[in-house]
Amino acid sequence: MRADARRNYERLISTARAAFMEHGTGASLDDIARRAGVGSGTLYRHFPTRDDLLHAVLQERIDGLLAHAAELMREPDPDAALAGWLRGYLAGATTPHGTSTVLIEAMSPRCSATRLGIAAAAIRDAVGGLLERAQRAGAIRANADAADLLRLTNAIGVAAERTQDPAGYAERMLALLFDGLRTR
Missing domain, CATH: 1.10.357.10 (Tetracycline Repressor, domain 2)
Known part of the structure; x- marks a missing residue:
């Protein structure tokens, strides 16, 4: 994985962990992407589901x-x-x-x-x-x-x-x- 892709991946996991703790496992994926500073497409490339x-x-x-x-x-x-x-x-x-x-x-x-x-x-x-x-x-x-x-x-x-x-x-x-x- 390229360095920038690895950073996005790790940031998405970290942001998702915080969002899930705050809002539960049903937290909005689009909100997670936004909070991680990436587009929804980036989130779905790393995590299709x-x-x-x-x-x-x-x-x-x-x-x-x-x-x-x-x-x-x-x-x-x-x-x-x-x-x-x-x-x-x-x-x-x-x-x-x-x-x-x-x-x-x-x-x-x-x-x-x-x-x-x-x-x-x-x-x-x-x-x-x-x-x-x-x-x-x-x-x-x-x-x-x-x-x-x-x-x-x-x-x-x-x-x-x-x-x-x-x-x-x-x-x-x-x-x-x-x-x-x-x-x-």
Whole structure:
């Protein structure tokens, strides 16, 4: 990428991150381009779809979630590892506003070839490894699956966005979810 194109790309991501934090994931792409000091055509050359821009903004978080799951596979207590990962996932799922909804949508079959859809599949596989480990240890019900667990967790994130205390609400709902998942 040419130096000026790289600068525009980075400025668009930075501006989009700020706009999404301010207005949620539905922020106007044309406004993001204007605030970044580039034309809409430049934004769409770099990010042909909203999905592409959201993926670029969330990429660091996605990479962190995948790395955290890999680390937790070495945690001696599989139940605690799964719960810890889901807590970390939820901590980031409520910001920017709308992220949980975007991730639920990315899990749908029609989004499987998009960047966010591919990322959602990687996240599902990562939590699936943690879930399977906890199931083999007998800590979590055998009939739970990773896709359903992520949908439920994202639903908690969507609900938490609409409360005065998103973190506290998410923690309470996650505790209820785990009470239903545990075998003991």
